[in-house]
Amino acid sequence: MPEQFHPGTGAQSDVEISLREVSKRYPASDADAVRPLSIDIARGEFLVLVGPSGCGKTTTLRMINRLVEPSGGEIWVDGKNTAHVDPDELRRHIGYVIQQVGLLPHLSIGENVGLVPKMLDWSKERIRQRVDELLDLVGLDPDTYRSRYPKQLSGGQQQRVGVARALAADPPVMLMDEPFGAIDPITRGHLQDEFLKLQARIRKTIVFVTHDIDEALRLGDRIAIFDEDARLAQLDTPLAILTSPADEFVRSFIGDGAAIRRLSLLRVGDLPAVPETSTGTGIEVDPGETVSAVLEKILAAGLDSAVVRGRGSLTVQDMLLATAARDESAVAS
Amino acid sequence: MTRALSLRDNATAPAPAEAAPRSSFVPPLVAGLLVAGVLVYIQVADLDAIEARSLAFGELLVRLGEHVRLVIVSTLVVVALGVPLGILLSRPAAGPLQPPVLAVANAGQAIPSIGILVLLALLYDVGFAMAVISLVVYALLPVLRNTMVGLRHVDRSIIDAARGMGMGSRRILFTVELPLAVPVMLAGIRVALILNVGVATLATYTDAGGLGDLIERGIVFYRMPILLSGCLLTIALALLVDWLAGVAETRLRPRGL
Amino acid sequence: MSFVDYVAGNFEIISFLLLQHLQVVLLAVGLATAISVGVAIGTERSPRARSALLAVSGTILTIPSFALFGLLIPVFGLGVAPTILALTVYAIFPILRNTVTGLEHVDSAVIDAARGMGMSSGRLLRIVRLPLAWPVILNGIRVATIMTVAIAAIGAAVRGPGLGELIFRGLARMGGANALNETLSGVVAIVAVALLLDVLFVLIGKITTPRGLHA
Numbered sequence: 001m002p003e004q005f006h007p008g009t010g011a012q013s014d015v016e017i018s019l020r021e022v023s024k025r026y027p028a029s030d031a032d033a034v035r036p037l038s039i040d041i042a043r044g045e046f047l048v049l050v051g052p053s054g055c056g057k058t059t060t061l062r063m064i065n066r067l068v069e070p071s072g073g074e075i076w077v078d079g080k081n082t083a084h085v086d087p088d089e090l091r092r093h094i095g096y097v098i099q100q101v102g103l104l105p106h107l108s109i110g111e112n113v114g115l116v117p118k119m120l121d122w123s124k125e126r127i128r129q130r131v132d133e134l135l136d137l138v139g140l141d142p143d144t145y146r147s148r149y150p151k152q153l154s155g156g157q158q159q160r161v162g163v164a165r166a167l168a169a170d171p172p173v174m175l176m177d178e179p180f181g182a183i184d185p186i187t188r189g190h191l192q193d194e195f196l197k198l199q200a201r202i203r204k205t206i207v208f209v210t211h212d213i214d215e216a217l218r219l220g221d222r223i224a225i226f227d228e229d230a231r232l233a234q235l236d237t238p239l240a241i242l243t244s245p246a247d248e249f250v251r252s253f254i255g256d257g258a259a260i261r262r263l264s265l266l267r268v269g270d271l272p273a274v275p276e277t278s279t280g281t282g283i284e285v286d287p288g289e290t291v292s293a294v295l296e297k298i299l300a301a302g303l304d305s306a307v308v309r310g311r312g313s314l315t316v317q318d319m320l321l322a323t324a325a326r327d328e329s330a331v332a333s
Numbered sequence: 334m335t336r337a338l339s340l341r342d343n344a345t346a347p348a349p350a351e352a353a354p355r356s357s358f359v360p361p362l363v364a365g366l367l368v369a370g371v372l373v374y375i376q377v378a379d380l381d382a383i384e385a386r387s388l389a390f391g392e393l394l395v396r397l398g399e400h401v402r403l404v405i406v407s408t409l410v411v412v413a414l415g416v417p418l419g420i421l422l423s424r425p426a427a428g429p430l431q432p433p434v435l436a437v438a439n440a441g442q443a444i445p446s447i448g449i450l451v452l453l454a455l456l457y458d459v460g461f462a463m464a465v466i467s468l469v470v471y472a473l474l475p476v477l478r479n480t481m482v483g484l485r486h487v488d489r490s491i492i493d494a495a496r497g498m499g500m501g502s503r504r505i506l507f508t509v510e511l512p513l514a515v516p517v518m519l520a521g522i523r524v525a526l527i528l529n530v531g532v533a534t535l536a537t538y539t540d541a542g543g544l545g546d547l548i549e550r551g552i553v554f555y556r557m558p559i560l561l562s563g564c565l566l567t568i569a570l571a572l573l574v575d576w577l578a579g580v581a582e583t584r585l586r587p588r589g590l
Numbered sequence: 591m592s593f594v595d596y597v598a599g600n601f602e603i604i605s606f607l608l609l610q611h612l613q614v615v616l617l618a619v620g621l622a623t624a625i626s627v628g629v630a631i632g633t634e635r636s637p638r639a640r641s642a643l644l645a646v647s648g649t650i651l652t653i654p655s656f657a658l659f660g661l662l663i664p665v666f667g668l669g670v671a672p673t674i675l676a677l678t679v680y681a682i683f684p685i686l687r688n689t690v691t692g693l694e695h696v697d698s699a700v701i702d703a704a705r706g707m708g709m710s711s712g713r714l715l716r717i718v719r720l721p722l723a724w725p726v727i728l729n730g731i732r733v734a735t736i737m738t739v740a741i742a743a744i745g746a747a748v749r750g751p752g753l754g755e756l757i758f759r760g761l762a763r764m765g766g767a768n769a770l771n772e773t774l775s776g777v778v779a780i781v782a783v784a785l786l787l788d789v790l791f792v793l794i795g796k797i798t799t800p801r802g803l804h805a
Contacts, residue, residue: 067706091708102703106721106800116707149802165707175706360649443736443784445743447754448777451761455770531654535744538761548660552748557664567657575652 015076016173016205017041017064022073024059033059035230036073043172044203050216051226051233051253057209061175064207065094077173092116095166095174095204099181101158103150109135109161110146116169134164139194156187163195167202176208180215192218213254217242217261225250239265263292271322273312282306282313291319360576364569371562371569378558387550387559393566399542400570403461403533404526407468411525415473416518419480420506431481438474446471446532454539464541468532472525479521483514512587519585523578530571544570596771604756608779611752614745615738615783618674622681623731630689631715640690647683655680655741659748673742673750680741681734688730692723725799732791739784743776753779 018041024034034056041047049057062068064075066087075082082090103112113134114127122130132142138160150158159179166174180188196219199206210216216223217238224235227249234246242258242265245251254261269287282305285294298306298316305315314322375388386392421427422434450467457463487510495509534545544567551560597604633640650658655676662672696719704718720727746754756776763769 065706067702088708088710091706093708096703096706098699098703098706100697100699100703102697102699102701102706104700104704104718104722104802105697106802108802119708119713151802162703440781440785443740443781443788444777445740445754445757445780447743447747448757448773448780451757451773452770452777455760455764455773459764527652530652531656534654534656535747538747538758545654545656548656549747551660552663552668560660560663564657564660568653568661571652571654571657572649575649 014043015040016043016045016078017207018074018076019060019064020074020076022060022063022070022075024056024063024068025071032056032230034063034070035232037232038073039224039235041205041207043205046199046206046208046219046221048208048210048216048220048223049226050210050213050223052228053211054228054230055226056230057211057226058177061177061207061209064173064175065091065096067091092119092169093171093173095168095171097159097162097166097174097176097179099178101150101155101162103158103161103165105150108147108149109140109153110142112150112161113165113168115165120169130168131164134167135161137167137198138164140164154187155183156191159183159191163198167204172205174204174206176206178210179208181210181212188215195219214261217265225253227253260292263295264290266291268294268306268308268314268319269311271314271319273308273314274318275312284309287311295319357576357579360572364572364576367565367569367572371565374558375562380558381556383554384556384558387547387556388562393547393562396542396544396546397566397570399461399536399546400530400533400544400567403464403468403536403541403543404529404574407465407472407529407533408522408526410465410469411472411476411529412522414469415476415521415525416480419477419518420484420511422477423481423484431485435478435481438478441474444471446528447535447538450532450535450539459540461541464533464536464539467536467539468529471532472528475524475528476518476521479517479524480514483517483521484510486517487513516582516586519582523575523582526578527571527575530574534567591768591771593771593774596768597775600775604753604775604779607751607753607755607776608783611739611742611754611780611783614670614674614677614750614752615735615742615787618677618738618742619681619685619731619735621674621678622734623685625678626682626685626730627689627727630686630693634693644683644686644690647679647686650679651683655744656747659744659750663748668749670751672748673745673752677738677742677745681738684734684737685727685730688733689723689727692726692730693719695726696722721800722803725795725803728791728795728798732788732795735787735791736784739780739787743780753783 017039019037019039021036021038022034023032023036025032037060039047049060051057059068063070064077064082066082070083077085077090077094103109104115107115110128110131113131117127117130131146135142135145140157140160145153145157145161150161153161162179166176180191183191192215208216208219213225216225220238222235222237223241225233225241227233233253234241234250236246239262241250242254242262245254245258267287268285268289268291271291282303283297283301284307285297287308287310294306294314295316298304305313305318307313372390375390380388422430446467449471450464453463453467453470491509491513492505495505500508533541533543534548536543537545537549544563547559547563548567549563551557551563591599629643630640633643658676658679659672662675666672666675700718700722701714704714709718742750742752743754743757745752746758753776756779757773760769760771760773760776763772
């Protein structure tokens with residue numbers, strides 16, 4: 001994969017983006033839009049910033065590529081202090097996707113995707129190949145879409161192009177500001193799924209802003225929850241946030257049904273299964289499937305257990321108990 | 334003078350309006366300075382006989398009077414004709430007439446003002462009355478057009494609401510449509526007024542006098558003092574009239590709009 | 591002599607003046623376009639200067655053209671120079687206004703995305719903002735051109751070039767045999783030039799508007 005700028009899991013521990021006491025205060029205001037914030041984001045990590053409007057999540061994101069200049073603190077990307085890098089140069093190596101997509105309406109889809117490579121002086125041939133490769137990657141047939149114009153595409157298709165454009169020069173880092181926010185719920189679900197699969201292949205370091213906690217729980221390796229006063233309320237994995245919300249704000253922001261939501265975050269392969277004694281007692285499932293998906297299948301088939309390929313069998317009761325047990329261990333750790 | 338002014342009201346954005354409040358004292362100030370400068374110059378300068386005669390204070394007042402009379406009379410006629418006509422043309426019954434009238438109104442912008450003035454003079458007569466007719470023909474279009482456009486652009490839902498509370502169409506016209514269309518109509522009248530100030534400078538060519546008389550005489554006799562005085566006084570008048578029209582426009586606009 | 595006969599008999603002089611008229615207008619509008627676009631871009635960082643210049647150029651439009659033509663005589667003499675200069679000054683406002691409006695109204699999401707991918711402000715202007723503002727700018731140029739065609743007629747009062755001369759010649763021969771025909775041919779030719787240019791601008795607009803904006 002050409003996208004794998006930092007291949008392998010060994011690089012996971014490296015810090016790609018480091019926010020160090022970063023803050024933002026606008027001249028006309030007497031409160032911080034972003035309070036001094038320190039987060040280290042690992043290479044290949046998917047970090048979601050979530051919170052109500054006005055919590056500073058978008059400002060934080062835009063400080064990383066210097067579309068907003070921080071008032072205090074430092075931001076390091078790939079071992080360099082961004083304050084000492086030419087902002088245009090910096091941005092050419094950071095993918096940027098926004099809710100309104102912002103495709104240039106007078107350029108074709110191909111030209112839009114090829115903009116950054118063109119600015120980086122790639123050869124025409126190399127740009128052409130890259131454009132086709134990327135359109136393919138985001139599920140748009142290059143021959144059909146290359147010469148179309150943005151207005152001829154649906155919102156969901158436009159955002160696919162937006163993602164392809166951000167990936168064009170193979171940046172190690174992607175900043176995404178509510179990229180699926182303006183898209184109808186069904187398409188949004190598809191795009192989220194596809195994007196997770198894509199990320200599994202390309203392993204970018206992603207900072208993703210949303211106000212939708214469900215989207216955050218679904219996509220993020222870690223989630224940073226901010227409250228209205230731009231205070232970082234909690235920074236943790238989705239499971240840990242559901243299991244043990246840091247305070248009342250986080251609890252209310254998550255809303256009801258935390259226990260049920262956990263089922264869609266756990267995978268059956270992570271649960272202790274009973275080594276198989278006899279075959280054919282239940283439907284077969286992959287270890288990578290989520291507990292909620294497997295429960296759904298079992299109930300739909302009128303059975304009470306499933307066989308996890310290569311692991312053993314799990315009953316409905318096993319799954320529910322094991323989920324609860326994992327919660328306790330998550331709380332303990 | 335220019336058809337140009339009518340172009341102002343198809344402005345996509347009211348760009349100059351932003352600067353208007355701050356600089357609104359500037360045009361009358363400049364106008365005052367121009368008038369004072371010209372008067373002082375006439376007193377001080379060493380004028381020959383032709384210049385002295387043309388620039389005598391009484392002579393200037395006569396020219397100014399002719400000019401202002403042309404502008405006022407023709408603007409009144411334009412409003413008296415253009416507004417009712419615009420209202421009639423905007424009634425649903427006149428629907429099919431609207432596009433051709435608007436098309437003619439737009440195409441009319443391409444006719445040079447001096448052309449209308451001279452053609453009418455050649456066809457009929459010279460003098461004040463004919464000049465007024467030329468000015469009216471020329472300035473009618475923006476008033477007519479803005480009245481129609483203003484009425485047409487009144488929010489349909491407001492008219493619907495008025496109908497829903499039982500207003501008749503006449504009452505709707507006078508209590509809803511016309512007040513809401515006033516800003517656009519006023520803009521059209523202002524344009525007509527400015528056009529008239531400009532075209533009236535050319536009325537000298539058809540023996541209707543005005544400040545253009547000085548400019549023309551300055552050119553014909555190649556006397557710079559007469560030419561410059563005529564130009565500067567005309568510019569002062571135009572600035573002042575536009576400023577007054579702008580003030581009136583703001584004052585007359587219904588509150589809340 | 592009928593109007594048609596007159597035009598046929600004087601075709602050469604009419605077409606000569608028409609060409610002159612066209613040249614003067616296009617030169618003035620070309621100059622005004624260069625000045626307006628330059629000013630609009632040059633004042634991007636100073637909104638006060640920009641709105642002041644807009645206000646001044648707007649106020650200039652209220653000045654009677656005969657007075658402005660006359661005012662330039664002492665400096666530039668009679669003829670071509672004051673005509674072109676006055677027409678240029680008049681043509682600035684519609685173009686400047688539309689350029690400013692066009693540049694300001696480019697979708698902010700598009701600009702954000704372009705900056706986010708690392709475009710310098712010069713490149714942003716060249717490949718994003720100007721192309722997207724172009725239809726609005728072009729419309730300003732069209733409006734300025736049509737207006738200038740009509741004003742240019744008055745240039746003949748200061749011995750300027752163009753079709754206005756026919757109008758004034760007719761006036762000078764008031765009562766003469768061909769006075770009306772002379773003036774009428776000037777007026778008709780001017781209107782024809784305006785309509786021709788209007789059609790031309792529609793075509794230019796069709797050709798030069800980026801394809802993606804039509805779709």
